[in-house]
Amino acid sequence: MARKIQLNISEPCHENWEAMTPDDKGRFCASCQKQVVDFSVMSDREIAQFFKKPSTGSVCGRFMSDQLDRPIEAPKKRIPWLKHFFSIFLPAMFFSMKATSQTKLGKVIKTTHRDTVKPEIPIIMGGISYEPCVKPPHTISIPIKGEVDIMRQFTGVVVDESGQPVPWASVETGKIGKGTVADKDGKFSFNQNAVDPNGTVYISSAGFERKAIPAKTFFSQSGPFKVILKANEWLPEVVVTVFRDYSCVRSVTGAVTMIKGDTLVAKTPDRSDTAKTAKDPVRIPEFKVYPNPVAAGASLTIETKNFENGTYQFTVVGMSGQVIRQSDIWIDQESAALRLPVPATASGTYLIILQHRKTGKKYSEKIVIL
Incomplete structure (x- = not known):
């Protein structure tokens, strides 16, 4: 009884055959660093002969779909004397046929010619597993049709x-x-x-x-x-800080006396300089946000300086005006570093706004959330 094998590919390979490097048995795949044997051009006998070798081991190959999941008969051992038998028997048979054809005429039998053009069959590549077939399996081929979704x-x-x-x-x-x-x-x-x-x-x-x-x-x-993008023709609310200018005011006091002889004599006045006491320079409120950009769901640090003591409303606003997060925080006058969570929102550019609850003063900074 002839020995049979059956080939199957459990996980087809999706690498591009044309992109592989040609070699003596097929092509070499640079992605998985393996040789891919081209079985699609082999006959059943050649395939069976290939896997009959004891050193075959693990193989990656390229197959026609009709070469898989069906029994393939392994070649039988040749009988030594069969070659000599045909070398003697065939010439004698042809001689007998020639002699018969000289004496008998028969009807010409019309033969049906089959189309020998091989239809296009899908090609499959991947690691091969094979097993002996004791009995050819009874299978039904069901074609599957569908659209290939290409991600753009x-x-x-x-x-x-x-x-x-x-x-x-x-x-x-x-x-x-x-x-x-x-x-x-x-x-x-x-x-x-x-x-x-x-x-x-x-x-x-x-x-x-x-x-x-x-x-x-x-x-x-x-x-x-x-x-x-077109630049905005309007400006958002701007916080303006005014610097006070201190000047020195000088006053001169004295008296003018009328003397006989129409001579005017001016008394030397007492001069006293008065000046406003210079106050401390106005300190400008400022704050910065880091890291920037920052990942959604992570934490960011807000560092403030020269802010008024009090409660501030902390707001994260999208560029279209939607409020993403809002809460109250306390800020000291000197300097403070607050660590706050970043809302889990879509990637984009946002504004962080700090507004004093009593005075209504607002301060804003742009931040990018990844």
Whole structure:
């Protein structure tokens, strides 16, 4: 009984065959550093002969789909005397047929010619496992049809009206946690799963008008995309600190007396200088935020200096005006360093606003959340 084997590939390889380096048995895959044997050009006999070798071991190969999951018969050992038998028997048989054809005529039998063009069969690559087949399995082939989903990556750059890049611009894709931030050169990227094809992508930055772009624009065109932001024609609320100017005031006092002979003699006046006592210079409130940029869900430090004592409202606001986080904090007059949590929000540019609860004075700083 002939020995049979069956080949199968449990995990097909998705590397590009054309990108591999040709060699004597097929190609060499630089990704997994293995030789890939091209079995798609071999017959069943050649395949069986290949795996008959005891040193075969683990093999990566390229197959036609109809070469897998079916029994392949291994070649039988050749009978030594069979070669000599045919060398004697075949000439005698042909001689007998020739003699018969000279005496008998028969009808010509029309033979049916089959198409020998081999149809296109999918090619599969991967690690091979094989096992002997005692009995050919009864299998049913069911074709599977479907569309291949190719993931697209959208890239672009954000610039101002003069063509200069806008660093750290916020890119809102409409899906929570899927937004992104442009880098210091204004470049950004996101994949198609981050946006609804029927939605809108919003791009904004401090000092510029928020721009809305239909998401279908990204799907219908090839990138990279160039987004131009227009500068705001209005200014947000500005806190102005006034420096007081202290001047010295001098007063002169005395008397004028009328003397006979119409001579006017002025008495020497007593002079006294009075000046306002100079006060301490006005100290300007200032604060800084670090690290900046900062990762969502991490912690940031707010360092204040020369602030009034009191309770301040701490607010994180998006560039479109939405309030992300709001709480009350206490700040001392001298200097303070407060460690606060960063809200788990979409990547983008935000404003941190500190407002004194009693005086209403506001101070703001821009921050980028990654």
